[in-house]
Amino acid sequence: MSVLKTEKIKDKLILERELLLAKLNGNDLSVDSSETPDPVDLAVRNYSKNVMLAVSENDSRQVILINEALTRISDDEYGTCQNCEKPINPKRLDAVPWARYCLNCQELVEQGLLDEE
Numbered sequence: 001m002s003v004l005k006t007e008k009i010k011d012k013l014i015l016e017r018e019l020l021l022a023k024l025n026g027n028d029l030s031v032d033s034s035e036t037p038d039p040v041d042l043a044v045r046n047y048s049k050n051v052m053l054a055v056s057e058n059d060s061r062q063v064i065l066i067n068e069a070l071t072r073i074s075d076d077e078y079g080t081c082q083n084c085e086k087p088i089n090p091k092r093l094d095a096v097p098w099a100r101y102c103l104n105c106q107e108l109v110e111q112g113l114l115d116e117e
């Protein structure tokens with residue numbers, strides 16, 4: 001896996017995980033009671049909160065995927081499809097660094113043709 005810049009990917013994954021965890025914990029949406037937010041700000045916060053609730057399940061799932069990807073980096077298995085064990089396209093990893101599967105297998109998952117572990 002020496003062709004992949006796993007150090008960079010690792011940084012990216014860790015950063016992404018921090019953002020997700022902050023989002024899941026609501027840190028970025030916490031309202032400081034000492035300040036008086038203007039109505040626009042409040043509307044934005046409420047909107048973000050609704051969106052956040054809607055996506056939080058995906059986010060939790062993504063944190064798990066990121067943790068798995070980090071484990072694969074330390075095990076030197078990163079970039080290998082978890083189903084067919086073929087290398088995952090580096091372009092795909094660049095866009096989706098926590099990808100478990102190559103594009104073919106991902107399609108199977110989305111069609112419900114592959115059982116995820």
Ligand SMILES: [Zn+2]
Nearest residue numbers: 081084102105
């Ligand atoms: Zn595959």
